[in-house]
Amino acid sequence: EAQVTQNPRYLITVTGKKLTVTCSQNMNHEYMSWYRQDPGLGLRQIYYSMNVEVTDKGDVPEGYKVSRKEKRNFPLILESPSPNQTSLYFCASRPRGSLAGDLSEQYFGPGTRLTVT
Amino acid sequence: DQQVKQNSPSLSVQEGRISILNCDYTNSMFDYFLWYKKYPAEGPTFLISISSIKDKNEDGRFTVFLNKSAKHLSLHIVPSQPGDSAVYFCAASALARDDKIIFGKGTRLHILP
Numbered sequence: 001e002a003q004v005t006q007n008p009r010y011l012i013t014v015t016g017k018k019l020t021v022t023c024s025q026n027m028n029h030e031y032m033s034w035y036r037q038d039p040g041l042g043l044r045q046i047y048y049s050m051n052v053e054v055t056d057k058g059d060v061p062e063g064y065k066v067s068r069k070e071k072r073n074f075p076l077i078l079e080s081p082s083p084n085q086t087s088l089y090f091c092a093s094r095p096r097g098s099l100a101g102d103l104s105e106q107y108f109g110p111g112t113r114l115t116v117t
Numbered sequence: 118d119q120q121v122k123q124n125s126p127s128l129s130v131q132e133g134r135i136s137i138l139n140c141d142y143t144n145s146m147f148d149y150f151l152w153y154k155k156y157p158a159e160g161p162t163f164l165i166s167i168s169s170i171k172d173k174n175e176d177g178r179f180t181v182f183l184n185k186s187a188k189h190l191s192l193h194i195v196p197s198q199p200g201d202s203a204v205y206f207c208a209a210s211a212l213a214r215d216d217k218i219i220f221g222k223g224t225r226l227h228i229l230p
Contacts, residue, residue: 004160031216035220040126040222041222042123042206042220042221042222042223043161043206043220043223044220045217048217090160090161092160096216102216103149103151103166103210103212103216103218104151104163104166105163106163106218107160108160108161108162109160110158110159110160111158111159111160
């Protein structure tokens with residue numbers, strides 16, 4: 001079954017304590033990305049990766065890091081979380097390319113609800 | 118600058134009637150548009166898409182209309198069913214430039230019994 005998995009699904013942490021949210025996909029997709037969803041703001045892209053060892057900033061990258069050492073995994077790292085990073089996070093993957101069909105094959109993970117106190 | 122706008126945060130529709138969700142965009146480079154559906158505690162899932170070379174795309178109860186001159190698209194759901202209650206995200210991409218997808222803020226659709 002094609003899927004994107006994220007862990008943990010829920011996390012409550014304190015300001016400044018480093019954390020990592022893992023993301024893994026089993027579809028051999030080149031393109032992976034992280035989004036955050038906030039009330040009234042919709043889905044905003046944090047970082048994306050077009051392939052292994054290739055990452056780039058999205059629209060709201062401040063306070064986040066990512067790595068892409070393997071094709072299937074794309075962890076999101078918060079080195080020093082702050083309360084304004086309390087949000088719902090989604091990882092997504094799709095084939096890379098400029099074909100319309102590639103865009104419609106984007107799969108999202110189930111989400112990670114993060115609370116930073 | 119918000120490039121994809123969904124100006125209605127929520128919409129309530131009677132079961133069996135038509136639901137119309139609207140979306141406006143500002144970037145004339147956008148040439149591909151998508152709608153995603155999201156249930157609580159789940160990630161968004163792809164629903165339907167349309168290329169800028171078309172003005173309509175239909176898939177079962179779902180139809181997307183594109184008006185390029187007005188930079189407006191709409192999603193029609195007929196007939197609306199209880200399972201359609203969800204948040205709907207409009208999204209757009211400029212395939213000729215890159216394959217980045219820009220999302221709107223979403224519209225929460227409530228189907229009333």
